[in-house]
Amino acid sequence: PITFFRKDYKAPNHRISRTDLTFTLNPSRTKVASRLQFQSWSESNPDNLPLELDGEDLELEQVLLNGEKLDATHYTQTATGLTIHKPGREGVLEITVYIQPDQNTRLEGLYVSNGNFFTQCEAQGFRRITYFPDRPDVLSQFMVTLIAHEATHPVSLSNGNLVEEKKLGEGLHMTRWEDPFLKPAYLFALVAGQFVCQEETVQKGNGQPALLQVWVEPGNLDKTDFAMQSLKKSIDWDRTRFNLDLDLDRFMIVATADFNMGAMENKGLNIFNTKFVFANPELATDVDFENVESVVGHEYFHNWTGNRVTCRDWFQLSLKEGLTVFRDQEFSADMMAEGLDVAQADSARAVKRIEDVKVLRAAQFPEDAGPMAHPIRPDSYQEINNFYTVTVYEKGAEVIRMQHTLLGETLFQRGMQIYFDRHDGQAVTCEDFVGAMETALQEEHPELDLKQFRHWYSQAGTPEVLASWKQANGELELTLKQNCRPTPGQASKPAFHIPVKLGFVDVATGRDMPLALKGDSSALHGDVLDFTQASQSFVFTGLDKPVVPSLLRGFSAPVVLQSAHNTDDLIFLAGHDNDPFNRWDACQKIYGKAILDIYLQRGQTDGANTQAAVQIVGNLLKDTQLSDGFLALALQLPGEGTLLESFDGLVDPVAMHFARTTLRDLLACTYAADFKGIYEARHTPGQPYEYNAVAASQRALKNVALAYLVAAGGDDELNVAKAQYAAANNMTDRMAALSNLVHNGPANPPELAEFFERFSKEALAVDKWFMLQATVPASNESVDTLGMVSELLKHPSFTLKNPNRARSLLAAFAMQNPSVFHSHSGEGYALWADLVIELNTINPQVAARMARGLDRWTKLVPALQESARKQLERIFNTEKLSPDVREVIGKALD
Ligand code: B3K
Numbered sequence: 001p002i003t004f005f006r007k008d009y010k011a012p013n014h015r016i017s018r019t020d021l022t023f024t025l026n027p028s029r030t031k032v033a034s035r036l037q038f039q040s041w042s043e044s045n046p047d048n049l050p051l052e053l054d055g056e057d058l059e060l061e062q063v064l065l066n067g068e069k070l071d072a073t074h075y076t077q078t079a080t081g082l083t084i085h086k087p088g089r090e091g092v093l094e095i096t097v098y099i100q101p102d103q104n105t106r107l108e109g110l111y112v113s114n115g116n117f118f119t120q121c122e123a124q125g126f127r128r129i130t131y132f133p134d135r136p137d138v139l140s141q142f143m144v145t146l147i148a149h150e151a152t153h154p155v156s157l158s159n160g161n162l163v164e165e166k167k168l169g170e171g172l173h174m175t176r177w178e179d180p181f182l183k184p185a186y187l188f189a190l191v192a193g194q195f196v197c198q199e200e201t202v203q204k205g206n207g208q209p210a211l212l213q214v215w216v217e218p219g220n221l222d223k224t225d226f227a228m229q230s231l232k233k234s235i236d237w238d239r240t241r242f243n244l245d246l247d248l249d250r251f252m253i254v255a256t257a258d259f260n261m262g263a264m265e266n267k268g269l270n271i272f273n274t275k276f277v278f279a280n281p282e283l284a285t286d287v288d289f290e291n292v293e294s295v296v297g298h299e300y301f302h303n304w305t306g307n308r309v310t311c312r313d314w315f316q317l318s319l320k321e322g323l324t325v326f327r328d329q330e331f332s333a334d335m336m337a338e339g340l341d342v343a344q345a346d347s348a349r350a351v352k353r354i355e356d357v358k359v360l361r362a363a364q365f366p367e368d369a370g371p372m373a374h375p376i377r378p379d380s381y382q383e384i385n386n387f388y389t390v391t392v393y394e395k396g397a398e399v400i401r402m403q404h405t406l407l408g409e410t411l412f413q414r415g416m417q418i419y420f421d422r423h424d425g426q427a428v429t430c431e432d433f434v435g436a437m438e439t440a441l442q443e444e445h446p447e448l449d450l451k452q453f454r455h456w457y458s459q460a461g462t463p464e465v466l467a468s469w470k471q472a473n474g475e476l477e478l479t480l481k482q483n484c485r486p487t488p489g490q491a492s493k494p495a496f497h498i499p500v501k502l503g504f505v506d507v508a509t510g511r512d513m514p515l516a517l518k519g520d521s522s523a524l525h526g527d528v529l530d531f532t533q534a535s536q537s538f539v540f541t542g543l544d545k546p547v548v549p550s551l552l553r554g555f556s557a558p559v560v561l562q563s564a565h566n567t568d569d570l571i572f573l574a575g576h577d578n579d580p581f582n583r584w585d586a587c588q589k590i591y592g593k594a595i596l597d598i599y600l601q602r603g604q605t606d607g608a609n610t611q612a613a614v615q616i617v618g619n620l621l622k623d624t625q626l627s628d629g630f631l632a633l634a635l636q637l638p639g640e641g642t643l644l645e646s647f648d649g650l651v652d653p654v655a656m657h658f659a660r661t662t663l664r665d666l667l668a669c670t671y672a673a674d675f676k677g678i679y680e681a682r683h684t685p686g687q688p689y690e691y692n693a694v695a696a697s698q699r700a701l702k703n704v705a706l707a708y709l710v711a712a713g714g715d716d717e718l719n720v721a722k723a724q725y726a727a728a729n730n731m732t733d734r735m736a737a738l739s740n741l742v743h744n745g746p747a748n749p750p751e752l753a754e755f756f757e758r759f760s761k762e763a764l765a766v767d768k769w770f771m772l773q774a775t776v777p778a779s780n781e782s783v784d785t786l787g788m789v790s791e792l793l794k795h796p797s798f799t800l801k802n803p804n805r806a807r808s809l810l811a812a813f814a815m816q817n818p819s820v821f822h823s824h825s826g827e828g829y830a831l832w833a834d835l836v837i838e839l840n841t842i843n844p845q846v847a848a849r850m851a852r853g854l855d856r857w858t859k860l861v862p863a864l865q866e867s868a869r870k871q872l873e874r875i876f877n878t879e880k881l882s883p884d885v886r887e888v889i890g891k892a893l894d
């Protein structure tokens with residue numbers, strides 16, 4: 001396999017000032033004619049530099065240079081590209097190729113979905129469309145002509161503005177699109193086929209109108225309202241919070257059922273997985289609604305952070321992704337807090353923060369501890385598609401968030417302004433972003449810099465922070481130590497600059513004490529402490545009365561904090577911390593300790609931590625001040641993935657599942673009456689459904705209570721779930737009820753069949769149906785999940801060709817159902833390996849995602865490691881293994 005290194009970056013020889021593309025669209029054989037105007041960048045040696053174009057799986061018809069046909073001695077054609085030996089200082093290159101969109105099951109480049117044409121070019125899909133310098137630092141002006149049959153493909157779209165439209169005869173029609181902005185090829189898009197749209201005109205900041213459209217296949221218009229609203233909110237939010245306006249006359253979203261990931265920010269023509277567009281009460285859960293809003297926001301925000309300023313090379317991916325995730329997280333938080341008073345808004349924002357940190361801990365921490373660990377700005381890759389990771393995205397967003405914490409909102413926004421002033425229209429690096437933030441910081445604080453902070457870009461691994469303290473004579477000495485375990489290629493790492501947001505909570509009053517550092521106070525900025533050394537002590541003064549430190553408030557850095565809090569401290573923080581995130585986190589810590597105790601003591605529940613967990617839940621249930629959204633989160637136990645990762649030793653995921661279930665059942669029995677009360681107070685069948693943050697959190701809490709009720713109960717409680725299913729007028733309640741029935745009740749409840757029949761024409765609901773069955777845990781003894789998954793693979797509605805469907809069974813089973821996947825028979829791994837191997841030939845990118853299922857196999861108990869290795873090796877030795885899957889499995893086996 002070829003490894004690409006960040007240090008090998010070389011600027012291109014040529015720029016392509018203008019790109020004209022003409023597509024004659026035909027599903028089995030599409031003609032792509034390009035006309036590239038190129039100029040050499042070099043002054044000194046202009047004529048001899050070859051023009052290097054990427055290209056894969058293209059049938060080359062002809063090449064013309066300045067109007068003259070080139071014979072094959074003037075260029076070199078390989079399996080990966082075309083090099084024009086002596087193109088001259090500048091000129092016009094015309095190339096004609098043919099491609100086969102309907103054979104494209106990889107869904108990269110131009111492909112056909114349900115008869116319609118779509119493209120996906122990021123990261124390197126454009127080279128599957130035509131020969132071109134397919135690298136993000138070549139920015140060109142695109143003019144696109146689309147020719148298609150009017151009967152089959154009446155709508156044809158590309159980036160920018162529609163400048164011409166006409167009939168051509170013989171049933172053909174053409175549209176011509178001009179994108180006013182320079183862009184790299186990865187932001188190119190085209191869509192053609194049968195579509196209908198919902199549209200609206202809005203006013204831009206400069207008073208000019210902009211046309212917004214959401215395009216879907218016929219029959220789906222009733223699912224587009226929410227996406228359109230989300231788009232309008234995103235536009236308003238970016239203008240008010242970031243002072244960034246829509247720069248286009250036309251902004252389109254198109255939904256397709258066949259898509260490798262969530263969505264794509266192509267300039268002016270975003271292409272979305274239907275999963276992140278379609279939303280109506282019948283079909284979408286509250287979580288789906290929330291996701292639609294956040295992904296619509298994310299792609300829209302890319303228009304500035306990604307498109308106006310793009311990446312120099314793919315090692316810089318986090319430049320746009322980390323920043324844009326940070327922006328979409330802030331957008332969602334602001335939307336959740338909209339219209340609430342200050343205290344409620346704080347708690348609503350904390351709910352969003354908790355949700356984001358849960359994802360980070362469940363998915364990114366394991367990645368950072370495993371064979372695929374990489375810095376947010378990787379140093380090397382074999383297949384770039386494997387680096388669209390939770391590290392680049394979510395940890396990348398944390399690294400931006402830390403800069404926001406260090407600078408504060410005002411200076412951070414100043415840094416954004418400097419960033420755009422310097423780099424609008426350019427392809428730049430992560431360093432350029434930090435540089436802009438550093439300039440903003442130093443305008444106010446010339447003595448500060450982000451020098452050490454930059455390690456967050458270059459070092460992988462989750463730092464561990466140890467915190468201990470002594471309080472005496474009115475002073476509290478806080479000692480912090482940091483350590484980051486080795487990751488592939490990085491044995492030891494210099495200390496990180498870790499912003500520790502903190503407070504000292506007065507035990508008597510529950511109030512925060514003022515923060516004052518003894519002596520040199522330059523490490524404290526407001527309530528944020530700069531922790532910069534391997535070991536560091538800070539003495540705080542003015543603390544006469546006993547306090548409990550609350551550290552890393554709001555999760556101010558992506559680290560694992562091991563604090564010296566004892567059980568009483570944690571119970572106190574769970575009830576009194578003035579930082580809602582840390583209140584939640586104190587609950588999680590106790591639950592985690594309790595589950596580990598139960599795990600280590602083979603099911604015993606008489607330990608002190610278990611008692612503390614029971615006490616905490618009792619306190620939470622009594623606290624009338626808590627919002628439903630917060631309470632719903634605080635009552636939920638840490639996920640199995642997070643638990644496995646937090647245990648320092650080899651683990652048995654099946655036993656861990658049972659330990660977690662034991663605590664859940666104990667809590668459920670202890671507080672059955674309270675859960676019933678919560679449930680009944682919030683279960684209002686017949687009330688019309690509305691999606692908004694408040695109503696959604698009511699439903700969330702209600703359904704958490706339902707899960708506890710069912711966990712502790714017998715038939716009566718299952719009947720509560722059955723009744724909720726029967727009365728449901730929305731997907732949130734329907735799915736919550738059904739998942740309790742399927743996960744905790746007898747095999748094949750009638751509701752499962754009813755659900756399939758009701759929604760058999762709605763692909764996204766059918767995905768949910770598969771997913772529910774693939775996630776039945778080992779603790780449900782009446783279901784043989786593995787057997788059921790094998791049967792479901794043969795279901796007429798199942799196909800590995802559709803990524804959503806493949807994920808609904810395979811990812812659900814291998815990544816969201818540890819107690820079955822890691823079953824001691826090894827059958828789970830074998831089934832997973834079969835499917836990865838099959839998917840490898842269909843869609844390498846999706847296969848490589850699924851292949852991550854055993855990333856953490858060396859953390860398993862020896863017997864499981866042995867079965868895991870066997871399957872990993874079986875995959876690795878498969879013929880025609882794609883580079884995508886090879887990289888993932890190869891690194892796991894290394
Ligand atoms: N930028 C795209 C992801 C492309 C993934 C290519 N393998 C979506 C996003 O992050 O918004």
Ligand code: ZN
Nearest residue numbers: 298302321324
């Ligand atoms: Zn993105």
